[in-house]
Amino acid sequence: MAQVKIYGFFESLKPIQKQFSDILHSCLMDSLKLPEDKRFHRFIYMEKDDFIYPDDRSERYTIIEISMFEGRSEEVKKKLIRLIFERTQAIGFEVSDIEITIFETLKSNWGIRGIPGDELTLNYKVNL
Structure with a gap:
């Protein structure tokens, strides 16, 4: 997740x-x-007065926060970060305009489809 x-x-x-x-x-x-079918994205649009950031960022400055189940290795998380920096350049983003934070939580701290996350049966692996 x-x-x-x-x-x-x-x-x-x-x-x-x-x-x-x-x-x-x-x-x-x-x-x-x-x-492919596990896409959960929320775009939160900021007003100029409410989005304060350093002068060395452009109008494309974007913060990406990813919440996920615990269990991925440091290598896998670093790969994710590198891929985001690399691929967003294709649509005009400079690496200085993207900031990424990954938040990992226990599966038991999620509630999904009426049950705690640690009771879910997933069709993909989390411990990578």
């Missing part, structure tokens, strides 16, 4: 929202081995 929040300016992200989501999901599938 992985859920993604994407924070950025409406003007920068909305026109490419589908492409951005497709790229992110390809990174999640290739690194975390998520199935």
